[in-house]
Amino acid sequence: MCAALVVYFLVLGRTGITLIGTGTPVAVALGIGVLILPVVGVWAMAATLRAGFAHQRLARLAVEAGMELDVSQLPRTPSGRIERDAADALFDMVRAELEADPDNWQRWYRLARAYDYAGDRGRARETMRKAVAMQAESAT
Template structure:
């Protein structure tokens, strides 16, 4: 819940920022000076790219949260029994010991969104955020494909 509130606050701050930047961009373009027009266009494009990226992250978070709820309801989330650092992150060595089990599950069921999701959690616990996100994206893709075939 804390992460959701933080994401909403950041999105609201971004929205305020976009409105202010948009105003400045329009003011610059209205001057008619070529350099000011170029700066105004840049002020329009760059925040739009940022808004798109934030939107993708929020969508990723919402989809991931949906899958967590589904797995939790099924009793399919991994049991969190790893020792943790003071920061709350699992100890990497302990997480690495659990990792082969989740990798083997994906290898035996490559079309299972559940297996990919658990693998993503295992990557995250091991500190490999890039692979964790990749596995979670694959899990979301497989889940959405399952939804389409069921309807």
């Protein structure tokens, strides 16, 4: 996927340079706009990869510490997702653990996972960012 994006960015870059090379004002403006897209794309891809690697590191550390959430016994819908009531109960349990130990990055990691299982991806990402920052701070 990343390789395909890199090729796409290169094609966009070449197209932007070609448009600028024509010298007409509209083509130059369009070329500059096209050149901005690969820059934004590379930034987004790098940020996504960086976050993914950080999340994988936290997952590995949580497993090593025995802190990964075990959802294997929770009831599932036919599509394989955890049933809403079970996910909500899991979330309540994990939130109570966090309230008892709010300075532990592993508790924040578990809360992020619980948000994800409950279907709240936005809060899951936000909470995972906090867990990553806390873990990095505790490692120094």
